[in-house]
Amino acid sequence: MTGLSLSMRIAQGLMKIGLAMKANEWRESAKLQLSPTQAQILAALATQGPLRLSELAALLAITLATASDAVSSLAKKGLVEKRTSEQDARALSIVPTRAGQKAAKAVAAWPDFLATAVDTLSPDEQVTFHRGLVKMIGTLQRRGQIPVARMCTHCTYFRPNVHAGSHTPHHCDFIDSAFGDGFIRIDCDDFIAATTSEGWDAWVARGSATQ
Ligand code: SF4
CATH class of the missing domain: 1.10.10.10 (Winged helix-like DNA-binding domain superfamily/Winged helix DNA-binding domain)
Incomplete structure (x- = not known):
């Protein structure tokens, strides 16, 4: 096709x-x-x-x-x-x-009105969609094409993949809690910008979405 x-x-x-x-x-x-x-x-x-x-x-x-x-x-x-x-x-x-x-x-x-449309997706579809959105926002942000979002992937407290093999592989040092891709925050009040891109790079390097 x-x-x-x-x-x-x-x-x-x-x-x-x-x-x-x-x-x-x-x-x-x-x-x-x-x-x-x-x-x-x-x-x-x-x-x-x-x-x-x-x-x-x-x-x-x-x-x-x-x-x-x-x-x-x-x-x-x-x-x-x-x-x-x-x-x-x-x-x-x-x-x-x-x-x-x-x-x-x-x-x-x-x-x-958008959330009710998102509700029609299955839980797996929602998590995959969410990961894709975070990746797109992060990419546009790094190119300077959209304003900076207060997202986990760019936060100093974000520890990606430290619980590898678990369904909640990431960790937030601020609330001291593990979480998966489905819980990545896009606008977090506790966000503090990371000084390096290590967290983002490590998160991107991990291929598939986790709950
Ligand atoms: S403080 Fe907020 S933005 Fe930072 S890692 Fe924790 S939940 Fe994510």
Whole structure:
């Protein structure tokens, strides 16, 4: 059979999912009278805590000007405010107000429509898919094509394959617990960036997915 390669067909499928996510974002953000960028800013502040404008822009892969406009609109709506940064008295951090936190909760529920589709996959399919996603995100991140994700594979606490032969071969030194590929975190609050790529390289070198 000729035609597109499997990798191109997967990329096509991901684009279709991306379109569905964008449509959902526009629909849901309109209900909250927000732009998708404003909604993403609220969600980022809710999960990562106070952030500076430059940090927000880097996290969402948008320009400083776009981030600044969106934050100004959110401030006018009473959803965020600027406070002096705890780390640097000369810098300002953006923090959500109580109303902003409520809106962020609604935004956080948006991926539910995707999760219900993922639920139709078998447990093995989900773990394999998850490993593939982590690998793709890590690769794009290392090429500088997407913002840095707070993933286990790039975390200083990650010890891949230290329990080889077990169905939970990896170890997190922070929570002192073993886990398999299905439990690799993509956005972990306890993440601290590793200074070398050893963890990532060792995880990639191991071929198949584990629960
Ligand atoms: S601290 Fe979080 S990101 Fe780091 S290895 Fe543990 S679970 Fe993964």
